[in-house]
Amino acid sequence: MKLLRSLFLPVLITLFLSENITAQEKENIPARTLVHLLDYIAQDYDSAINNGEIKNENEYSELLDFITTLKGLGHNLPFKTKKDSINLFRGISKLSYRVASKKASNQIKTIADSLKKLVLQTTPIPISPPVWPDISKGKSLYRNYCMSCHGKNGEGDGSLSTELNPKPTSWYSAVEGPVNIFYSIRHFTFFFNDLHIYN
Structure with missing residues (x-):
């Protein structure tokens, strides 16, 4: 299960932090x-x-x-x-x-x-990404924007995790499935949109 998630997480990160976000995606x-x-x-x-x-x-x-x-x-x-x-x-x-x-x-x-x-x-929320993900880019984005809280392997044990209340989510917890991870990453990208991740 951990192996599956370790392969799956970079794909999700890439999908949702993609530079290629469309006008439709922004509207949604x-x-x-x-x-x-x-x-x-x-x-x-x-x-x-x-x-x-x-x-x-x-x-x-x-x-x-x-x-x-x-x-x-x-x-x-x-x-x-x-x-x-x-x-x-x-x-x-x-x-x-x-x-x-x-x-x-x-x-x-x-x-x-x-x-x-x-x-x-x-509402017209799309259920598939507009472009095929680049896994290496997903790994890079995860390192830069997620790892400090969620840890190297997504277990919620990053270097900043001890300072946060509540603690960061472990992507391996029972309640975290692909859909919840999807929405968490999607919400994160919207929050940081003002930091010009898309540009």
């Missing part, structure tokens, strides 16, 4: 980022809240920030109908209320999953 950044944040909220809620109480203040604060970000991203989505847009904002409001009220994680996951489904079904 808000939708993909929104899906990633919903996935993150659904998965990490339990690390922030336990039995209606805040377990980790940093994680909880981050969840609230992400929900604010969701609201902003929703205004930039190319929905096919006004009804889809209304349903998204109703869902985000429900999610916001339940997170603020520290409701059970199954409620958070249900709403987040339904919102992800809505966005994936009603």
Whole structure:
């Protein structure tokens, strides 16, 4: 399994930090980022809240920030109908209320999953890369932008990992499959877009 992921990670890095990002890819950044944040909220809620109480203040604060970000991203989505847009904002409001009220994680996951489904079904998010990846470039990008936190082999043990809260993800953990890695890397590329990685 570790060998498979060690081969797979450079390909993903290359796909998502590619200089050859298209205009369509840039247009889909808000939708993909929104899906990633919903996935993150659904998965990490339990690390922030336990039995209606805040377990980790940093994680909880981050969840609230992400929900604010969701609201902003929703205004930039190319929905096919006004009804889809209304349903998204109703869902985000429900999610916001339940997170603020520290409701059970199954409620958070249900709403987040339904919102992800809505966005994936009603916006033109591509499911394949626009260009074939260059593995050597992926390895170089990983070394430059990922290794200091995630470590040489993606195990979450990089040189900066001890200073971070929460700790960096290990790509070998049970919850990290290709789809989660995909969204994590995609979100990372959008965050660093202002640093001109694409140029």
